[in-house]
Amino acid sequence: MRLLLIRHGQTPGNVLGQLDTAHPGPGLTEFGTAQAEQLASTLADADVGALFASTLVRTQLTATPLALARGIDVEIRPGLHEISAGDLELRSDRESINRYLKVVYAWGLGDLGATMPGGADGHEFFGRFDSDIAAIANSGVDVAAAVSHGASIRVWVSSRAHNVAPSFGAENALDNTGIVTLEGSPSEGWTLIDWAGTPVGQAAPA
DSSP states (O other): OEEEEEEOOOOHHHHHTOOOOOSSOOOOOHHHHHHHHHHHHHTTTSOOOEEEEOSSHHHHHHHHHHHHHHTOOEEEOTTOSOOOOGGGTTOOSHHHHHHHHHHHHHHHTTOTTOBOTTSOBHHHHHHHHHHHHHHHHTSSOSEEEEEEOHHHHHHHHHHHBTTSOTTHHHHSOOOTTOEEEEEEETTTEEEEEEETTEEOOSSOOO
């Protein structure tokens, strides 16, 4: 199947540079709403047959214009939400941001025991995210789209796409409403096809 992982539109927390991960989270800025509308146009010919979003409000608002355009419902999945910042929640200082990213990228490199201050470890994250991706893959459609979150998408793709290095997510940003395209399945594995408009080679990293 073809799987589209999409980062939500811009939020007030994004503008402020905050680690804003708690439920239900903020809505979208005016610009974020425009991004969501544009997303529906961008994917007009993508033949999306099923659409999913996380439990956070911003992903559901981002998915709504596409759902209306396709005439399909948005299914809320409990495991697609952002990686919780724990004790770092709502901080925007460089030290806190770097501490958050250090843990996230450690998971991508295979250190699943690394723990977010006051939060979860990599086992919890991959357990919930893998579970929802498996459910999406079993939805019976050829193309599915899931609106999720930047850090979650970056670390999951780095660990699950066989044709990129584990450091890929740390080295490649994903802007609001950036689209990541993969092909495959949980059983056969995933190939990263396109990262936010940049095609990705098929060869496995050396």
